[in-house]
Amino acid sequence: MRAAILAASLLPFAAQAGDCLKSAEAAARQFVALGVTDPVRSAGLVESASLEAYGERIRQVLDDRYAPGSVAIRQRLLGPDWSDERLRSAATEELVAAYLAAGLAQRANYRVQILGASSSRQRWGMGKDVTVSYRLAGPNGEQELKKVLSVAQDSSCWKVEMPFDVYDRIGVLANALKEGRPEPVHAVKSRSAIKLQLLHASYLPKEGMHETIWSRSRSGETRIWVGREPIVTEAGLLGTSAYWSCDNVNFEYPSLHLLLNPGAAQALNDWSSAHLGEDLALLLDGKVVSYGKVAGKLDRHLQLCMADRSLEEVDALAADLAGK
Structure with missing residues (x-):
């Protein structure tokens, strides 16, 4: 409770006139200094779209649906x-x-001294x-340390883009939560x-494949080619789940997780070992719903990105696949 009250009392500082810096160098220096001594106020120096993206990442990881441990951490x-x-x-x-x-209490014993700042025009x-x-x-x-920041004009003020290292710290928290x-979630x-069919796939015509359409609500339609013989079918399922776990820079899209029985897992492992770097598609009732590249050997735990669907839609699909 104390942290929430403290945040509310400090929030007005983020909008005070002194935080509208008129040069990129001044904005970067102030951001680094406040990041150590007053991180709440430093948020007022962040470019609006960058701040929004950072907030959405926090919101996602602390959501009840992200992992069982999210409630306690939040x-x-x-x-x-x-x-x-x-x-x-x-x-x-x-x-x-x-x-x-x-994190304010942990910063009480830290002090920062700005030594200098140099800038270059972005390419x-x-x-x-x-x-x-x-x-x-x-x-x-x-x-003595150095930090490189991207700074741009936001209206009449120079604002900082949220640096990648802050997302790295959220990523560490996210990975710990995923362990739980x-x-x-849905046993078959x-x-x-x-x-359900997992099929060898390609963006280009290949012998032994036939053409089909991958239709997505946001991205439109894409022609792809898929194999005729499935590597895995619905008969190989032991269970299904839906989570935010498909990485996209600083945010995670919903993914469908499939838990395979030993026979299906071995078939997928054998196929993926022989087709590293090639593509794989998931078809449900003959329609392509996910497509990706095989980056390594696949096993009984298979994660398939479903970027064009909500988490609720993917969870409903996972339940249907489990026969519920």
């Missing part, structure tokens, strides 16, 4: 009054402030890449009425 970081409903409805500024305030776009040199003093001594996910009770 209440520890944000406070016990942060329900799943509040998490989903909160404004991005409120959510990010509460999240950043959770693409109208912004600048600014390198900030600084000295960080803490319980374990001092060290049950697999499968009876053979599915949905016809």
Whole structure:
């Protein structure tokens, strides 16, 4: 609760006039300094679209649906009054402030001294890449560091794009939460009425393949070619699940998880070993619903990206495949 109250009291600082910096170098220096001493206020220096994306990533990982441990982590970081409903409805500024305030107590013994900043025009776009040199003093001594930030004009102010290392820290939390996910969520009770086929696939015509259409609500239609003999069918399923786990830079799209029986798993392992770097498609009732490249040997745990569907849609599909 204290963290949530503290965030609310500090939030107005993010909008104060002094945080509208008139140069890229000044914005980058202030962002680095505040990131150590006042991270809540530093959010006011972040470009609006970048702040929105950061908030959505926080919202996703702390959502009840992400993993069983998300509830406890959310209440520890944000406070016990942060329900799943509040998490989903909160404004991005409120959510990010509460999240950043959770680490304030740990920063009390740190001090930062800005040593300098140099900038260069970005190769693409109208912004600048600014390198900030600084000295960080803490319980374990001092060290000199550098941070490279992308800075751009947002209205009349220079704003910083959220650096990738903050997403790395959320990624560590996300990976820890994933360890607690049950697999499968839906155990197969009876053979599915949905016809499932995992097929060798290609974007180009190949001998032994036939043409079909991969239709997606956001991306439109794509012609692909698929094999005639399935590698795995619905008969090979032991269970199914649906989670956010398909990585897309700093966000995760829904994925369908299939748990295969030993025979199906061996068939998939043998096929993938012989077709590394080639493509695989999932067809349900003859329609392509997922397509991807084989990056390594596949086994009994198969994850298939479903980027054009909501998590609720993929979970309903997982339940149907399990015969529920």
